[in-house]
Amino acid sequence: MAADTARMRHAGAVYRRSIGAYLRSMAEYPADFWIMSIAGTLWQVVLFAFLSILFANVNAIDGWGYHEMLVLAGFLATSWSSTALFWDGIWDTGKMIVEGDMDYRLTRPAPVLVQVASKHLGMQVFGEMTLGLVMIAIGWTGAGLGLAAIPVGLFLLVCASIIQAALLTIANAANFWMKGRTPVIAFMLTELQNEAMRFPLTIFPIGVRLVLTFGLPLAFASFVPAQILTGRLDAWWLIGPPLAAAACALAAVWVFRAGVRAYDSAGN
Numbered sequence: 001m002a003a004d005t006a007r008m009r010h011a012g013a014v015y016r017r018s019i020g021a022y023l024r025s026m027a028e029y030p031a032d033f034w035i036m037s038i039a040g041t042l043w044q045v046v047l048f049a050f051l052s053i054l055f056a057n058v059n060a061i062d063g064w065g066y067h068e069m070l071v072l073a074g075f076l077a078t079s080w081s082s083t084a085l086f087w088d089g090i091w092d093t094g095k096m097i098v099e100g101d102m103d104y105r106l107t108r109p110a111p112v113l114v115q116v117a118s119k120h121l122g123m124q125v126f127g128e129m130t131l132g133l134v135m136i137a138i139g140w141t142g143a144g145l146g147l148a149a150i151p152v153g154l155f156l157l158v159c160a161s162i163i164q165a166a167l168l169t170i171a172n173a174a175n176f177w178m179k180g181r182t183p184v185i186a187f188m189l190t191e192l193q194n195e196a197m198r199f200p201l202t203i204f205p206i207g208v209r210l211v212l213t214f215g216l217p218l219a220f221a222s223f224v225p226a227q228i229l230t231g232r233l234d235a236w237w238l239i240g241p242p243l244a245a246a247a248c249a250l251a252a253v254w255v256f257r258a259g260v261r262a263y264d265s266a267g268n
Contacts, residue, residue, distance in 0.1 A: 015118045038127060048073075048135060062200045068230050069200075070139030076197055076222035077132030079160035081125035087165045089119030094175035094183050103265050113169070113256050143230055152238070156225035159241035163221040166248035169256055176259030189216075197222050220244035 051073060055066035064072070093116055096102045105115045140153075171186035178184070201209050201223045213219040220241045227233040228241075 015114050045131065048131065062203045064200045065143075067139040067142030068226070070135045071143060071145075071229060072139075072200070072222060072226040073198055074132045074135030074137075074139055075157070075160065075226050076193070078129055078136060079157060079164050079221050080193065081122075081129035081132060082157075082161045083164040083168060084122035084125040085129060086121065087117045087168065088122030088125075090117045090165075090169050090172045091183055091186065092116065092119055093172040094178070094181050097175055097179070097263065098181045100265070102263060106260070106263075112260055113253065117165075117169070140229075145229060149229060153225075153229055156228065156238075156241055159245040160221040160225055162245040163217060163241070163248045166245070166252035167216070167218070167221075169252040170248075173252075173256045173259045176262055192216075193218055217244045217248065 051066065051069055054061075055069070059065070061069065096105070096116065102112075102116075105112050108115060136153075140149075145153075167189060168186060171189045172183050174185040175181075175183060196204070196208075196212065197218050201212060201219055204212075209219075213224070224233065224237065224240055228235075228237050
């Protein structure tokens with residue numbers, strides 16, 4: 001137990017040092033931060049405008065009103081952008097494998113996964129995260145959710161972010177076997193989420209709902225939390241997101257470690 005605690009502290013220290021170094025480098029080029037932030041905000045502005053225009057013409061989508069849809073869209077945007085902000089280096093897994101940078105990570109006395117994920121921050125999603133929180137706030141107020149539900153919302157948001165980070169890790173770890181620079185599986189995961197999870201999952205056939213809830217548990221990162229917060233699911237469903245987060249995190253660590261074991265040096 002003590003050894004596990006020590007390893008976790010060491011991993012946390014490695015992450016903080018790596019992120020700190022990246023922030024210091026970003027401070028030298030503040031214009032890059034603003035350009036990336038503005039670019040990352042545009043998609044959420046478009047989504048916000050789309051929902052506003054849509055609900056100016058319809059009353060609900062499969063029973064979901066405007067403010068409930070804002071909670072759903074805002075939750076998805078915030079959980080995804082928080083993952084992209086603090087775990088963005090994972091996107092470079094394939095590139096590091098092809099270019100041999102993974103060799104350097106393997107020789108350092110620090111967890112390889114933490115080194116890779118903390119390589120840089122996704123500063124381009126800072127604006128996206130801000131707008132996501134704004135959508136949640138507007139939807140929260142409009143849907144009549146009280147202040148007492150905020151701790152539950154924060155807890156569900158943490159679980160959702162862990163699920164997002166874990167699934168993204170698994171998708172990028174596929175490059176250990178695909179031997180490609182481009183994270184094809186991760187791009188497919190992102191596209192699936194952008195297209196399917198911004199709407200209530202109940203509009204899809206039962207097979208799709210089962211896959212996205214229990215197979216590839218994206219629903220626990222947005223749809224299920226939104227249902228819990230808006231009272232569409234019973235309180236006992238609160239056990240679902242943390243269980244899904246734990247299962248996804250364990251699977252991500254296992255898959256990434258399996259990839260590291262299967263890794264052949266770029267020099268071979």
